Amino acid sequence: MNTDRLVKEILKKIPKEELERRIEKKIKESGGLISREAAISIIASELNIDINDYVDEEEFNFSIMDISEGQSNVEVTGKIVDISDIREFRKRDGSLGKVRNITIADNTGAIRLTLWNDKVELVEDLEVGDVVRIENAYVRKWKDRIELSSGINFTIEKLEKYREENYPEIKEIYSVRELMPDMRVRVKGKVITVYEKKEFKRKDGTSGKVKAFILRDDTGIVRCTLWDDLSEVELNTDDVVEVKGYVRKGLRGLDIQVDSIEILKKGETIESPIVDTSQLPNYIGEIISIRGRILRIFPTRTVKFDDRERKVQDVILMDKYGKVRVSFWGGNIQKLKNVKEGDTVLIKHCKVKSYLTPEGEEFITLSAQSYSEVVKDDTVEVPDFPEKLIKIGDIKYLDEKFKRDVTTVGRVIDIQDIREFKREDGSTGKVRNIVIEDETGKIRVVLWDENATIDIKEGDIVKIINGYIRENRGVMELNVGRYGKVIVNPENVVVDIKRKFIGDLEIGDSAEIRGTVVGYIKQDLILYLCPHCNRRTTLNEEGRYICDKCGEVEPREVPVGALILDDGTGNILCRLYGSVVEKVLNTSREELKNMEVVVFERILGEEYVFSGTVNNRSEFIVRGVLSFNIDKEIELLKKIKDSMM
Structure with missing residues (x-):
């Protein structure tokens, strides 16, 4: 190619300083693989200059990068970078065939050329480093890549005259x-x-x-x-x-x-410092080793990325200072095959990573490397920390960092159906809500995916391990995701909600009572509360809800009821809210919005078992309602009678 003439033509369109800047940029973008002359050719093409007018006779202007599937009669020039030996093969008719491959390259790429039968002889006098002209080749796809193949009229010719800068340098060692x-x-x-x-x-x-x-x-x-x-x-x-x-x-x-x-x-033996969980913030981005006891081994899961999927398995490791999650990706999962929960181990060579929670707090995890090792180590001293069970009523007082790892126990007082949903990646997920209570309060528990399908019944005792707290429309929920665990009716675990007669209730008691509905208080059936401060709102003439403190809001709609319950020893006003009202009336919130308080007439004379707390006005604030079971009631009455004797 006559580069000098091509430059003169380019300078008719852009200044010399601009041309030099573009040349330097093209060479830099290629990582130094293309020459100055090749960069000039690319720039000329971008300026709509026909570079065919500047090509020397010996070289084709068609580049390897221009080759695509389905082309025939391809004419291209390239430098031979590899020549294979001749191989023989048996054709379908039983005769012997011959095949040979060469690879040619220019500054735009490389491609393999397959020579068949008599065409293999055409490269006998050629060697790596020769620049050749190829004519009448055709393009085929083989094993997901395109290559050239010799046709009937195929020819290959060695060039004696060509521009060296158009082709890669043949090296003994490549970078x-x-x-x-x-x-x-x-x-x-x-x-x-x-x-x-x-x-x-x-x-x-x-x-x-x-x-x-x-x-x-x-x-x-x-x-x-x-x-x-x-x-x-x-x-x-x-x-x-x-x-x-x-x-x-x-x-x-x-x-x-x-x-x-x-x-x-040979590389030197890798050594990484052995640190404890309290020191991890000092090693962000570095490789460390750590000792501890394996508290949890989670099931293998698949993580989808934009271009691939990868499997990962996580463990929770504990030492005397705290806990940390260690992730094993891909083939590293095999490193866990000989360990189980409860083992004390030394995990060698983990990378320390950190990220910020939505609350701005740093969260540290470890990632096993390809050269990591998991070694059982009975000398590791890890105290047997008693499991810290959080009472449901205390969860709301936890610091934010402790809300990511909550273990609690409660009795199931409400169960909703499993719902399916679509994630952003197109996969299907499952979710189910239950409500649990203990003597201090109740909380909604959100079970995701595998945990959503666990067989749970009303009245079961459930232990939630490694749950995390989220707020949903101002309501605190305990979520059980992939790192959480649910145990139904664990051995030797009880929820201490005492059954009491109404006549024995005292202010502050948290108890369970049973009685007959003998009356109700006439009041609004739905409360419209401010979602921010929980105050009652008022409806103005324009149909908008106004909070005295927060202004115009979209209120929370909360069903309410006030029932009088009598068990023969006395009676008490029971205040019901939200889902408890829906359950007692067997009516949805949407339906209740169109009803009057007289709907409570339908349950007069019915017996219920309520759990809750007596407030300072001697009212029973109902947390949950359990289905009435005569056999359980007889058994409970016997226990109460025995305790009084």
């Missing part, structure tokens, strides 16, 4: 930055990550083995893959190696399919 797909190369660098060897079954039923590692030099990193016998080579982080192989384009970038590997220098 990572210089790699292009379909090249056969030798690369030297340091091993920074080694993945575990995997075994697999081929389509023909035979077994295969594969192991991958990440290689780094001064210009970048590249994945290298070792197959079968090569996968047995012992590699460690920081080993210096030289690999020879074929470069292909994988899902995550370039990948060298290694033909041979030589370890030039």
